[in-house]
Amino acid sequence: MDHLQIIVDEIAEEMALAVERGKVADYIPNLAAVSPAHFGMAIVSVDGSVHVAGDAEQAFSVQSITKVFGLTMALGAVGDALWSRVGREPSGSAFNSIVQLETEKGIPRNPFINAGAIVVSDILLARYEPREAIAEFLRFMRALAGDDTIVIDDHVARGEEQTGFRNAALASYMRAFGNVRHPIEKTLGIYFHQCALAMNCRQLALAGRFLMCGGRNPETGRSVVSPQRARRILALMLTCGHYDGSGEFAYRVGLPGKSGVGGGILSIAPGIASIAVWSPGLNERGNSHLGTLALERLVQRTGWSVFEPVSPDSGRAGRKIGSHFVD
Numbered sequence: 001m002d003h004l005q006i007i008v009d010e011i012a013e014e015m016a017l018a019v020e021r022g023k024v025a026d027y028i029p030n031l032a033a034v035s036p037a038h039f040g041m042a043i044v045s046v047d048g049s050v051h052v053a054g055d056a057e058q059a060f061s062v063q064s065i066t067k068v069f070g071l072t073m074a075l076g077a078v079g080d081a082l083w084s085r086v087g088r089e090p091s092g093s094a095f096n097s098i099v100q101l102e103t104e105k106g107i108p109r110n111p112f113i114n115a116g117a118i119v120v121s122d123i124l125l126a127r128y129e130p131r132e133a134i135a136e137f138l139r140f141m142r143a144l145a146g147d148d149t150i151v152i153d154d155h156v157a158r159g160e161e162q163t164g165f166r167n168a169a170l171a172s173y174m175r176a177f178g179n180v181r182h183p184i185e186k187t188l189g190i191y192f193h194q195c196a197l198a199m200n201c202r203q204l205a206l207a208g209r210f211l212m213c214g215g216r217n218p219e220t221g222r223s224v225v226s227p228q229r230a231r232r233i234l235a236l237m238l239t240c241g242h243y244d245g246s247g248e249f250a251y252r253v254g255l256p257g258k259s260g261v262g263g264g265i266l267s268i269a270p271g272i273a274s275i276a277v278w279s280p281g282l283n284e285r286g287n288s289h290l291g292t293l294a295l296e297r298l299v300q301r302t303g304w305s306v307f308e309p310v311s312p313d314s315g316r317a318g319r320k321i322g323s324h325f326v327d
């Protein structure tokens with residue numbers, strides 16, 4: 001068996017034995033019904049090989065991880081003009097916090113907190129009617145993963161709508177500042193359906209490939225974003241991808257990552273691998289407890305942290321992985 005598969009299997013076994021598993025999100029009924037016993041992991045390497053373990057083939061609610069892909073689409077639509085409506089600084093606040101919006105005049109700190117993702121949804125609406133925008137988003141995800149079976153879970157989307165009072169408050173408040181430009185029901189409709197995307201770890205890691213490969217989908221050879229934009233999205237994932245837990249995630253894992261309240265994390269080792277983990281129990285910051293631990297152990301065993309020293313002539317692609325090298 002190859003070395004990376006041994007590592008992935010070991011981590012899945014360790015996570016299966018974990019006693020402390022975090023707390024499953026309960027503010028949306030469908031999320032509350034998921035067992036904390038799950039753990040899945042998938043790694044897609046730059047050579048195209050895929051290593052999976054545990055519940056890697058079981059679909060879960062992708063939730064805020066979709067904010068990475070929504071941002072990618074919106075940047076494709078309006079380019080850097082997006083940054084006049086959304087900042088690029090860590091918030092240091094909870095994902096659904098409203099406190100900074102008043103002093104910062106309705107401009108969210110970054111595109112990965114709820115307020116920022118709602119503005120991104122509003123930007124997508126400028127091009128499409130709500131139904132088309134949702135269909136376009138789903139098409140984008142299917143194309144990135146190379147998998148037409150991916151769907152949006154309408155029950156989860158309805159649950160988001162029925163419980164999304166804080167999101168409605170954020171959208172309404174930003175509309176007062178002119179930073180949400182469409183009726184809030186329409187903008188939130190995009191946001192809620194985007195969050196309700198269902199994918200498994202394998203599909204999610206495949207969808208993240210363009211970020212490990214300088215913006216290019218390695219399977220089709222097509223450019224999704226420019227290399228510069230891919231680097232910048234990764235920078236935002238590192239600094240803002242785990243809300244007020246972003247510093248802790250960078251400290252423990254040392255890779256760009258984006259979490260979702262469904263318990264998933266997409267993490268990218270640039271030039272090496274796209275990694276998806278899923279375990280529904282969350283820590284006190286709303287990020288997957290075992291997902292973070294699994295990534296921490298993966299990086300300890302592979303040396304994939306972006307802060308790992310590399311010799312100037314070998315570059316990241318010549319990095320040592322456990323006992324062997326990735327080329």
Ligand code: DON
Pocket residue numbers: 062063064065095096114160167195259260261262286287
């Ligand atoms: O906005 C919400 O409430 C969710 N549907 C998405 C939040 C989310 O995933 C936050 N992440 N940890």
